[in-house]
Amino acid sequence: MGELADSILAGDRRAAGRLISQAERRDPQAVEDLGILYRHGGHARTIGITGPPGAGKSTVADALITRFRKLGQTVAIIAVDPSSPISSGAVLGDRVRMMRHCDDEGVLVRSMATRGALGGLSAATGDAITVFDAMGFDIIIIETVGVGQSETDIVGHSEAVILLQTALGGDGVQAIKAGVLEIADLIVVNKKSTSGSDKMARFLRESLHDRPMRADGWDVPVLLTEASEDIGIDKLTDTLVQRFYHNSTQDRVSVTRRRQVAAHLTALADVEVRSLTKRLVAGDATPEAWQAVLERRSDPWTLSAQLFEKLR
């Protein structure tokens, strides 16, 4: 126990990969190592990238890696893609967009599947952040699955959430309707050469303008990029750095930290509660009560009350 943590602190990437896999499968062995690593962390800056499928999240991540590397920063990426709800398999295809960094020791990409988690991330995202943070990566970029409307777990895990949109397919209107704009610290209209991009950016700016000022005083910028051509990425990087700077006053640091801990806890609790629920609902523990419901001598409401009594 603790051996993986020691190796990871010594920079062993294989060990890091293993520990994250353990965390992904909720192997109880992982807890001690993660606990050790957690105590070594707290330095990395975290960036979240979210947005609809195919908006260019991975391409933006790839372009950001290049920028941050030029600034001398090391970068870890956590790239999440959805698991198939039917087979539970997945094709994790984000890494392929970042392969030009594959020979660079200062870059580490870890692909993860959602494995049934619903918030747009893997339940082990916080664990992976813990590992990379402890390894000393300066920047951690988290790419969510291509989100619809409710996958907003990214907010807790990162101090700068980039919401990517394109002028294609009416993404923007949808985002506003669904209220996803609320989660963004930066809004980026990617594929800006697509017609309607400027209009869309204007529209987004106006919608933001109509909102009350944010509690943290941060003004959400709307930027335009063509990530595949590396256009607009300089500005995006500068804005991210400003955001980090904005967050670095004492009270804001603690707000961010609290948020991250809460997100991490929520993810852990989620898995616990879900599996507990599953076990309780499975009915092995209370065969008579189940039988009663089946025979209509009892009812689901009563059974539910019985099962979850202790949890309440």
Added chain:
Amino acid sequence: MQTETEIQSGGGQPVRCLLGMLGTDVHSKGIRTIAQLLRDAGIEVIYLGEHNSVKGMASAAVDEDADLVGLSFSSAAYVTYTRQLVEEMKRIGAQDIPIMLGGIIHPDDHAELREMGVRGIFGAGSTTEEIVEFVRSMGRSQ
């Protein structure tokens, strides 16, 4: 502890399988199809596509904690490239991650490849079933 989907698929942990190609080979349609078939069989495929470097492929296997590495070759240079990968994996301490090959692999080369440590060879005419079964058997729980 199991999440919803694991229960649906009958338990066990998804196998993490890296799939990619080396060299200048452009014959990607086989591996693209295989990636989807493996996903549908409950495998987590880390898809690297074509034109990877030996070094990049090996480091991906490590960083991604892959349970196995699958290479597709339609280029006749596969013996040399596979050897290069095996050596690079050794160099970075990942020699225990199994390697499987698919594509056009001539029977006369099987012995040499096996000797290098290649665990599975699935050339033309292999069935989806055989491939899926092999990949599953490389999962950690076994």
Added chain:
Amino acid sequence: MTDQSENIFGNLEELEVKLSRTKSWGGIETENSYGPADTSDADYAEKLGDPGTFPFTRGAYPKMYRSRMWTLRNIVGYGAPEDTRDGLEKVLASGGTGINIVVDPLTTQSIDPDHPSFGPEVGLEGCSLPTANDIDRLLDGVDLSKIDTAWHWAAMAYPMVAAVHVKRGQPLETLQGSSMPDMLQETLSGWGERLVPTVLGHKTTVDEIEYSVQNSPRWALGMPQAYDLRERGLTPAGEIALGMAFINKTLEDLVERGLHVDQIAPSLAWVSTSDIDFFEEVAKFRALRRFWATTMKDRFGAQDVRSMRLRVACHTSGKSLVYKQPLNNLTRTAIEGFAALCGGVQSLEVCTFDEPVGVPTHEARDLAIRQQQILANEVGAARVADPLGGSWYVEALTDAVETEAKAMLDQIEKIGLLKAISDGTIEQMMDDHNLKIQRELDDGERIVVGGNRFMPEEEPAPQRFTFDRTNTENHIRRFIALKGSRDQDRWRDALRTVHSVAKSGGNPIGPMIDAFVADASVGEVWGSIRVAHGLSYDPYDTLEAPLDYAD
């Protein structure tokens, strides 16, 4: 009687060959039979026309093979120029009627043979031709103004062969031969955005067509190169749809540059395939010619009959051929070749039976040529134009392929071709197609002999072609030596001109020819174009540009 034979006789019913599907190979549903009611009664003249007349459904020429036999092709390429030369001589000795050359994977990607990562692949599956000198060596004694050379190679073929011609003191307008300048095809068939970015690929194709039709009017252009697209994953209707989308976009851009369709279209030939579904392929060739003719006339206002009359270069399908019991492939290629001829193609290359194994052996090559000779002389494939015209089934199928192609083309053009390529829509379409086929094979709905059914017992390992690598090694040394001995100032100036013209958005084909004349290599010329477009010099990000481009 043994147990086994008892079993066999006991299960006779199951052993019977049953029809596994009633759909065509490309997925078109068919009826029990066809009759007069199934073909629309539109005017014969409007939809079919006699062979050699608009809309050319029934063939490009009135007398077809009686007036002009198809060109019997057999593609050669392996090792150094000396090796390929040797192969070409063998083909001509067997009765091949043309010089057809394929380059190695590095050369197709404009990567030089001294690239540190790809040594083992040099010359392995095609001829390594990194400089004009290598082409000169390969074609020593071949007069490029008299003898056609056909290059299975994209945008670099024309400027390099042109440079050889210029080096030999000949004017560009006498250059004769053909190449396949279609670069979007490469983006989609596996080269990908990394090697051939959509926008750059398309511009290069347009540049090359513009330059070659104006400077070398006798040079033919295999465009679109729909063969590779089909092999990557398309139905016959999909071939027409995507190929026409390429043509429409390319012609529109050329027209915008001030050319008229009649200056371009007569130089184009469609590079097609012929797959195993005989009737569907015949229908495809017929529908294709009609599609082309009406597009040229109605959409582009062509007046020259040569613009409307499509010529087709056909290479039978490689992916239809099966690894197990490879001699069965002779059956397959015979039928595919026959379909191509019934469909009225102008040149034919029949795959060798060992296609799934590797680069062809000399024996397999010989049989592929014999097969075409049998088709020409014994089967009667050449006798009559459009032999299946008027078959209710074939006419109905021709209409069906055309209708499906139209729908698909509309879909692509609604998104916009370049966008549909760069955002992955078309690749996704092809992947879906391939996955569907694999699933059909897996559950036996689609049967391939030796692929998923009727598997042979243990067979010996198939023979594979091997050749001595000594020439290739010398060739690489010779290449490195050339880089040291060429006129460095001239070389540098030439590449800088390529770069600056490309960067300013001009047409760089002329400067590319000059650079090849100055002994620049294929990697250096394409690398300079890449840099001009803001890309890395080496698509594999290993090499740095060997010169600085600062003017």
